Amino acid sequence: MSLEAGLLEILACPACHAPLKEAEAELICTGGDCGLAYPVRDGIPVLLVDEARRPA
Numbered sequence: 001m002s003l004e005a006g007l008l009e010i011l012a013c014p015a016c017h018a019p020l021k022e023a024e025a026e027l028i029c030t031g032g033d034c035g036l037a038y039p040v041r042d043g044i045p046v047l048l049v050d051e052a053r054r055p056a
Ligand SMILES: [Zn+2]
Pocket: 013, 014, 015, 016, 017, 018, 029, 030, 031, 034, 035, 036
């Protein structure tokens, strides 16, 4: 997976506004108390808390 250049820099977690890091097929919040994983569908990040996977 590769997001459009520069896109990752402007994205932030909608729940806590921490930066996101790119993972296999997700964007993972780097916020210590948050850590939500947002799905990426067809190259488009779905930054919805309702769609996010909660950390284990
Ligand atoms: Zn977060």
